Amino acid sequence: MQNIITVGRRKNAVARVVLKSGTGEFLVNNKPMEKFFPVDTHRRDILLPFEVTESGGKYDISATVHGGGVSGQAGALKLSVARALLELNEENRIPLRTAGLLSRDPRMVERKKYGQKKARKRFQFSKR
DSSP: OOOEEEEEEETTEEEEEEEEESSOOEEETTEEHHHHOOSHHHHHHHHHHHHHHTOTTSEEEEEEEESSOHHHHHHHHHHHHHHHHHHHOGGGHHHHHHTTOSSOOOOOOOOOOTTSSSSSOOOOOOOO
16 A cells, blocks of 8 residues: 545645555654643544444554644544545545535635734624
């Protein structure tokens, strides 16, 4: 099996994943996933495509992630892993699609507007 390289994005985070057959080793920026993502919910979120396709522990993953915050990086990794599993085997499309793992989350940070404190928060209104 040749290496499968895919890209996933979420908010401002970009994740590049290299999937190859192996024992289930998961490296993120040359660190074990447990060290890079100490929060359990992020790790569970990233490993969800393997649970859905029932292919956990069969492949080694080496990922590079940059930009955004921790949860954005976890979401980008999840999408990238799902795309890699889809490229590996087209039969994975139906379970990945029903779990909603193949669609990119389009939500982005709303820009700050002039004359306001933040994107939607305004300065206090004074009648007099």
